[in-house]
Amino acid sequence: MSLLQVKDLSISFGGVKAVDGVSFTVEPGEVFTLVGPNGAGKSTIFNLISRLYEPSGGQILFDGQDITSLPAHKVAGLGIARTFQNIELFDHSSVLQNLLIGRHCRRNTRWFEELLFLPKVRRSEREHRLLVEEVIDFLDLAPYRDKLIAGLPYGVRKVVEIARALSSQPKLILLDEPASGLSVEETQNMAWWIEDMQKDLGLTVLMVEHDMSLVSRVSNRVLAVSEGRPLAMGTAAEVQADPKVIEAYLGTEATS
Amino acid sequence: MDILQLLVGGIANGCIYGLLALGFVLIYKASEAVNFAQGDMMMLGAFLGVTFINTSYADLPFLVGITLAALILGLFGYLLDRFVLRAIFGQPQFAMVILTIALGFLIRFVAGVIWGHDPTSLETPFIGRVWTLGELMIPVVDAVIIITTVALTSILYFFFARTRLGVAMQASSQNQMAAYYMGIPVKRINAIVWALSGVVAAIAGVMFAAKGAVEPSVGLLFGIKAFAAAVIGGLGSLPGALLGGLLVGIVEPFAGRYLPSGVGQIAPYVLMLLVLILRPGGLFAQISQKKV
Amino acid sequence: MSNRFKSRYDDDINLFEGRWHLAQYAILMALLLAAPWLLGTYYLGELTAVLVWSLAGLGLMLISGHTGQVSLGHAAFMAIGAFTNLALMLRGWHFLPALLASAVTSGVIGAIISRPILRMSGIYLAIATLALSIIIEDVAIMAEPITGGVAGVFAPPIALFGMEIDRYATPEAFYYLCLAVLVLVTLGYLNLLRSASGRSFLAVRDSEVSARALGVNVARAKTLSFSLSCAITGLAGALYAHLAQAVNYESFLVLISITLLLQIVIGGLGSVHGAFFGAIVVVLLPQLIAIASDYLDNTAGIQIAAYPGLDTALFALLILLMVIYEPRGLYGVWFKVRTWLQLFPLYRKGMFRRTRTYLKTERQR
Numbered sequence: 051m052s053l054l055q056v057k058d059l060s061i062s063f064g065g066v067k068a069v070d071g072v073s074f075t076v077e078p079g080e081v082f083t084l085v086g087p088n089g090a091g092k093s094t095i096f097n098l099i100s101r102l103y104e105p106s107g108g109q110i111l112f113d114g115q116d117i118t119s120l121p122a123h124k125v126a127g128l129g130i131a132r133t134f135q136n137i138e139l140f141d142h143s144s145v146l147q148n149l150l151i152g153r154h155c156r157r158n159t160r161w162f163e164e165l166l167f168l169p170k171v172r173r174s175e176r177e178h179r180l181l182v183e184e185v186i187d188f189l190d191l192a193p194y195r196d197k198l199i200a201g202l203p204y205g206v207r208k209v210v211e212i213a214r215a216l217s218s219q220p221k222l223i224l225l226d227e228p229a230s231g232l233s234v235e236e237t238q239n240m241a242w243w244i245e246d247m248q249k250d251l252g253l254t255v256l257m258v259e260h261d262m263s264l265v266s267r268v269s270n271r272v273l274a275v276s277e278g279r280p281l282a283m284g285t286a287a288e289v290q291a292d293p294k295v296i297e298a299y300l301g302t303e304a305t306s
Numbered sequence: 307m308d309i310l311q312l313l314v315g316g317i318a319n320g321c322i323y324g325l326l327a328l329g330f331v332l333i334y335k336a337s338e339a340v341n342f343a344q345g346d347m348m349m350l351g352a353f354l355g356v357t358f359i360n361t362s363y364a365d366l367p368f369l370v371g372i373t374l375a376a377l378i379l380g381l382f383g384y385l386l387d388r389f390v391l392r393a394i395f396g397q398p399q400f401a402m403v404i405l406t407i408a409l410g411f412l413i414r415f416v417a418g419v420i421w422g423h424d425p426t427s428l429e430t431p432f433i434g435r436v437w438t439l440g441e442l443m444i445p446v447v448d449a450v451i452i453i454t455t456v457a458l459t460s461i462l463y464f465f466f467a468r469t470r471l472g473v474a475m476q477a478s479s480q481n482q483m484a485a486y487y488m489g490i491p492v493k494r495i496n497a498i499v500w501a502l503s504g505v506v507a508a509i510a511g512v513m514f515a516a517k518g519a520v521e522p523s524v525g526l527l528f529g530i531k532a533f534a535a536a537v538i539g540g541l542g543s544l545p546g547a548l549l550g551g552l553l554v555g556i557v558e559p560f561a562g563r564y565l566p567s568g569v570g571q572i573a574p575y576v577l578m579l580l581v582l583i584l585r586p587g588g589l590f591a592q593i594s595q596k597k598v
Numbered sequence: 599m600s601n602r603f604k605s606r607y608d609d610d611i612n613l614f615e616g617r618w619h620l621a622q623y624a625i626l627m628a629l630l631l632a633a634p635w636l637l638g639t640y641y642l643g644e645l646t647a648v649l650v651w652s653l654a655g656l657g658l659m660l661i662s663g664h665t666g667q668v669s670l671g672h673a674a675f676m677a678i679g680a681f682t683n684l685a686l687m688l689r690g691w692h693f694l695p696a697l698l699a700s701a702v703t704s705g706v707i708g709a710i711i712s713r714p715i716l717r718m719s720g721i722y723l724a725i726a727t728l729a730l731s732i733i734i735e736d737v738a739i740m741a742e743p744i745t746g747g748v749a750g751v752f753a754p755p756i757a758l759f760g761m762e763i764d765r766y767a768t769p770e771a772f773y774y775l776c777l778a779v780l781v782l783v784t785l786g787y788l789n790l791l792r793s794a795s796g797r798s799f800l801a802v803r804d805s806e807v808s809a810r811a812l813g814v815n816v817a818r819a820k821t822l823s824f825s826l827s828c829a830i831t832g833l834a835g836a837l838y839a840h841l842a843q844a845v846n847y848e849s850f851l852v853l854i855s856i857t858l859l860l861q862i863v864i865g866g867l868g869s870v871h872g873a874f875f876g877a878i879v880v881v882l883l884p885q886l887i888a889i890a891s892d893y894l895d896n897t898a899g900i901q902i903a904a905y906p907g908l909d910t911a912l913f914a915l916l917i918l919l920m921v922i923y924e925p926r927g928l929y930g931v932w933f934k935v936r937t938w939l940q941l942f943p944l945y946r947k948g949m950f951r952r953t954r955t956y957l958k959t960e961r962q963r
Contacts, residue, residue: 100811126813138808142868143800146610151801155813157794161822164793165786171793172611179607218812340721393922399720400668404863405921407856411914415907423906530728530852537725568740575729582726583714 051114053078053222053254059098059108060278068094070278071108076222081248081255083269085262085289087299091278092258093135096224099256100132101125113221126155131215132224135258137207141200145191145210146182148199152217153178185216188251189243205236212243216251223247225257229264237264244268262290274298310442312559318448318517320555321455325510326532327539327547328459329503334541335466336475336499339391339402343410344507345529350413351379351504351511352428352520353421360429368431376508383504387497395493396482410526417522425519428512451513455548458509462502463544475499534578540588550589553577613788630777634770642769648874648881649776650837655862655873656780656787657831662859663868664791665823666803667716671727672831672858674734675704677850679832680839684751685744693756693763697779697836704832709825716820731855738847750846753839765841776837783830787870790826799823803868860917866929875928879916884909 052075059072069091076082084092097103099110101122110118112128120128131152140148156178159171186192189209194202199210208228215223228244229237241264247253248268259265265272266286274281274289276298282289289295329344341347357363358371366374390409394401432446466472478485478492485492514520514528535554539546554574561573581589604610614620629636633645658672679700686696711730718726738745745751756763756775763771790796798819801809810816839845857880865876887909894900924930 102807102810121815122810123813123815126811132811134808134811138805138811140801140804140808142804143797147797147800151797151809151814152812154794154798154801159794161790161795164790164795167789167793171789172608175611175793176607179610183607214812340724390918390922394925397925401921401925403668403721403724404860405918407860408914408917408921411910412918415905415911415914418907419905526853527732530725530732533725534729537722541721568736572733572736575732579726579729579733582718582722586718586722588722 052076052111053113054099054256055109055111056095056099057109057111059095059105059110061094061098061103061105061107067278069098069105072275072278072280073108074273074280074283076254076256078221078254079248079252080270081244081257081268083257083259083265083272083286084275085259085265085272085295086275086281089277090275090298092275093226094278095275096132096226096256096258099125099224100130123155126218126220129219129221130224131218131220131222133208133211133215133226133228135226135230137204137211139199139207139211139214142198144196144198145194145202145213146186146196148210148214149182149185149217150178152214153182155218181219182217185213188216188246189213205232208232208236208240209243216247220253222254222256225255225259227258227260229259229261237261240264241267262286266290312563313556314442314444314448316556316559317552318445318451318555319558320535320552321451321548322510322513322517322551323528323532323535323554324548324551325455325458325506325513326529327536327551328462328544329506329510330533330536331539331541331544331547332462332499332503332506334536335544336478337402337496338399340399340406340533340541341503342403342406342529342533343413343525344406344503345525345527345532346410346413346417347379347383347504347507347525348511348514348528348532349520349522349525350382350417351375351508352515352524353417353426353511354378354508355512355515356421356426356428356520360426372509372512375512376505379504379508379511380501381504383507384497384501386504387500391496391500392493395496410529414522414525421522423521423523425521426515427519428515430516433516447516451517454509454513458506459544459548462506466544471495471498531574534574537588538578538581546589611792613785613792627781634773639769642773643765644881644885646765646769646773646776646841648877649773649780650834650841651861651877651880652874653776653780653783653837654831654834654858655865655877656783656870657827657829657834658858659862659867659870659873660787660799660830661824661827663862663872664796664803665799665820665827667820667824668720668724668859669727669824669827669855670724670859671729671731671734671852671855672827673850673852673854674727674731675708675828675831676835676838676854677734677738677845677847678704678707678828679835680845680849681738681741681745681751682832683836684753684839684845687754687756688751693758697833700832700836701829704835705825705829708828709821712821712824713817716817716824728852728855731850731852735847735851738850746846748846750844750849752844753842756840765843772840776841779833779837783833784870787830791870795819795822857913860913862927864913864917864920864927866927866932869926869929871932872927872929875932879928880913883913883916887912 054076056075057073059069060067061069072095084095086092094103098105101117101120105118109116112130115128117125117128140151159174164171186195189212191209191213194206194210199207202210212225212228229240232240244255245268248255257269269286271283272286272289273283274292274295281294281298282292326344326348330341333339333341354375355371358366358374359368391402391405394405430447432450435446437444437446437449466476474490475495477488478490478495482492531554532551535550536547537550538553539550554577557573557577558570562570565573609615614623634642637645654672654676658669662668682703683696683700686699687693715723715726739748758775761771762768763775765772798809798814801812801814802816802819806816842849861876861880862872864879865874866872920927926933
């Protein structure tokens with residue numbers, strides 16, 4: 051069964067249809083990439099899936115469960131984690147703290163237990179820490195563990211954001227432009243990590259990305275969207291060769 | 307007739323709130339900062355007016371006195387921005403809130419040292435003069451206040467909507483860095499806006515002292531009420547500020563007359579809380595969801 | 599001492615980072631316990647006031663410093679705590695249940711109003727809470743059966759564990775009472791900060807969207823933080839009532855709300871230390887001015903006491919300088935001095951240089 055099913059999803063902002071009848075399915079264990087020109091509605095689709103936006107039509111099913119009207123804070127607990135295009139980290143906290151907040155959806159203590167710091171809370175803190183340390187090892191973040199986010203270079207912040215998403219032990223991870231603003235080397239590393247996530251952790255990845263070399267390298271399937279509508283679907287090479295996609299990127303004059 | 311009489315007084319008072327609210331909105335529009343010392347700047351303007359105009363002080367003609375007060379407070383606003391506020395340029399909104407609260411405390415203290423703590427009224431040429439329309443009595447002071455306010459609001463409104471400088475101010479409040487890149491002199495614009503709000507505060511202050519009496523601590527609560535008015539209007543809208551001011555000004559005397567004592571005084575705040583609870587961004591809201 | 603090797607996860611979970619850290623706080627605690635013998639009655643009273651204002655500051659720090667929701671109206675919750683405590687005691691309740699009731703009442707009222715209030719943010723929230731504080735002033739006059747109207751109420755003596763505790767008759771006992779409450783609250787506060795709830799507060803402060811995406815129920819986190827904050831402030835209000843011996847609406851003017859916010863800003867927003875540093879400044883600054891004033895009067899014949907409100911003005915000047923030069927408050931200063939000492943002689947000048955920032959609109963969130 052598909053892990054994520056998006057059916058006929060639509061949303062409009064003040065009359066403009068940002069996403070207009072998009073449907074696709076993401077199979078367990080694959081890397082599925084959304085491509086398209088700026089303003090095509092890719093990030094909006096992400097925001098709809100993570101329930102930050104209210105769709106005006108359509109349905110989202112995750113793991114067979116309808117999440118179309120679930121409150122946003124319940125999405126993480128089901129196993130969907132995400133990163134943001136413009137990095138939304140907790141700037142005044144350390145890397146470790148950020149990753150521990152990633153564990154929030156797995157918390158099993160109540161505030162009054164935490165107030166007294168019962169042995170149960172300490173146990174749970176140790177367990178959270180253990181899992182976070184695995185993520186730190188996985189993404190080579192050990193040198194930055196106790197550093198404040200505010201002082202970290204951009205490339206490291208991107209990785210920390212992925213680490214924070216991984217800390218919640220997701221089944222599906224949404225990566226919103228993981229390589230934007232990264233150097234060639236950093237993009238290379240990112241590709242390896244995405245491959246590792248898929249192969250070693252068995253994660254399903256849904257990604258928005260512009261860097262076609264990265265897209266071709268890691269994606270199993272690619273969906274091109276333009277002006278809120280799906281254009282073409284297939285492997286990276288197929289989609290790149292599709293005349294409709296070329297037209298959407300370069301404008302009508304180029305093809306005529 | 308009683309109601310009409312209350313209404314006239316309320317509108318005139320509301321205009322002063324509205325004028326002060328304009329000062330808040332000006333600064334908010336241009337730099338998204340909130341000047342918690344606005345009420346104290348008004349108090350300063352009132353004292354300057356008294357100093358220039360009253361016979362026991364400089365005894366200058368009324369209009370000359372107002373102009374001088376407005377110029378001096380305009381200069382004060384400019385220097386404030388140039389030498390104090392610019393030091394925290396680029397810091398979050400909250401820093402400005404704290405800074406202006408502290409400035410308010412300082413202005414209050416200095417005013418107390420200079421002018422003392424006795425309530426003082428402004429001597430205007432139209433003191434005690436009243437126009438009668440049937441049974442309705444309109445004090446000339448009130449009429450002057452209403453006319454001045456409407457004129458000032460219209461000028462500022464067209465300034466912001468139509469002139470290049472006005473549009474540049476709006477741009478610099480929404481994204482400082484982008485405004486910089488577009489060649490807008492953000493810092494100079496801030497200074498101009500602070501000067502402008504100083505002028506507006508001076509005019510509001512003179513009106514205030516003409517209608518009542520000024521002493522150093524009036525600025526705090528009056529400022530908070532005017533800020534409430536600006537918030538009711540939505541903080542980003544000049545006509546909204548005037549409307550909010552009028553609402554606050556009208557609600558006050560009516561609540562004082564028809565509601566049990568004690569409730570009347572808090573009516574403006576209750577009104578503001580209601581507006582904010584129903585529309586968390588004010589009547590003319592400008593808050594939108596953050597893009598991620 | 600900064601080169602501490604962590605060998606267990608508990609090193610990061612424990613309240614104290616190792617023995618030396620623990621020892622520092624043990625010494626501080628010992629000094630505080632010995633204070634009645636070290637200080638005269640007058641200064642013990644001042645120290646008690648520092649404790650009470652620290653408690654109030656802690657309350658505000660939770661919602662404003664750690665959850666990022668600015669409140670300019672916390673004197674309202676001090677008032678609720680104070681009047682609840684005194685009204686119940688005057689109706690025959692014992693002190694401890696009445697103190698607990700202060701916390702619970704303030705907390706519950708905070709929880710009730712938090713939903714509509716905390717939908718607002720930034721400047722709107724600030725003005726809404728400010729309005730709340732002004733409204734409570736008038737309510738305190740109108741609710742005469744509870745608050746004693748304009749005249750207010752006197753604090754009855756506290757009977758606790760067979761002892762009579764009174765601020766003037768037995769200042770040491772009252773000091774220890776305040777110290778005990780403060781230490782307990784601080785421990786609870788720190789416990790919260792090192793576990794999931796505290797982290798969710800920080801998350802809400804720094805980025806609401808990503809907090810939500812990580813599974814934090816933002817509205818619930820804000821409500822919890824706000825009501826706990828109100829409860830702590832309510833406790834502080836109750837203790838303040840006994841410290842002042844009598845309270846009326848004037849004890850909790852909107853100016854107190856504003857000063858309380860300035861207090862935690864000057865101490866250092868977002869640090870527990872800041873609440874304490876701020877309280878020390880607020881309580882001791884007038885003392886320093888009084889001493890300086892006496893000195894100037896005696897030696898140079900300058901009478902600065904002739905200017906009323908000089909302490910407020912100096913306080914404001916201090917805030918002004920702090921916002922411009924050290925936005926992290928006294929905690930920031932302390933942090934730098936500590937780092938300098940730890941790294942001596944390797945401290946580099948640019949270590950704490952701030953990066954240039956540009957204001958972005960807060961109309962989008």
